[in-house]
Amino acid sequence: MENRNVDHDTAKLNCGILCVFLQTILVGDSGVGKTSLLVQFDQGKFIPGSFSATVGIGFTNKVVTVDNVKVKLQIWDTAGQERFRSVTHAYYRDAHALLLLYDITSKSSFDNIRAWLTEIHEYAQSNVVIMLLGNKADMSSDRAIRRDEGERLAREYSVPFMETSAKTGVNVDLAFTAVAKELKHRAIQHPSEPKFQIHEYIEAQKEKSGCCSYF
């Protein structure tokens, strides 16, 4: 396992040029699609079939380029099952961003979001970037949570929100890129640059891609 002592500032890394090293964690109930989302982002594929729950925690490194700066995202995939909760809490403290998922076909996974947010506020840094994702948006015929319910909850906690599908890939890159952009702007903010607004960026990108007609 890689060394977990993370330099929270800009660091010279193996990529040879100045880049930003950031830790992101995927959290949410078991079965909401955290592993699938990460596989889709990393490898551009969806592996259908039987569900095999994550045991403990694992990570994937992925480099994305944001405004000509390389951002190395170390993405931790946590187990959603209750019995691993104390293990995953230990990782919250070093996280720069948390992607919090529910499954749009599962009311209980949505109802549990408030409890997840309470845990995040208890264990993570106060300035951590949180994004709420309603995953499995391709399963519209089994939908239990309307998109506006997700939007409302996100507004209540002032966090950005989007629906994703690890199966079709809709909004998967956007979710990670938006987080990378926000964190890069926090790490390297040129005085002449306007402050990055993650909500506005997401809305503009959704409009550009015509994302929402997929749902």
Ligand SMILES: Nc1nc2c(ncn2[C@@H]2O[C@H](COP(=O)(O)OP(=O)(O)OP(=O)(O)O)[C@@H](O)[C@H]2O)c(=O)[nH]1
């Ligand atoms: N249709 C559809 N199925 C999905 C999607 N994302 C995940 N799944 C399926 O949902 C099941 C659970 O997905 P996982 O990615 O293993 O869920 P997880 O959140 O990592 O679960 P834990 O490891 O237990 O925390 C698997 O059968 C996936 O194939 C999606 O966007 N659409």
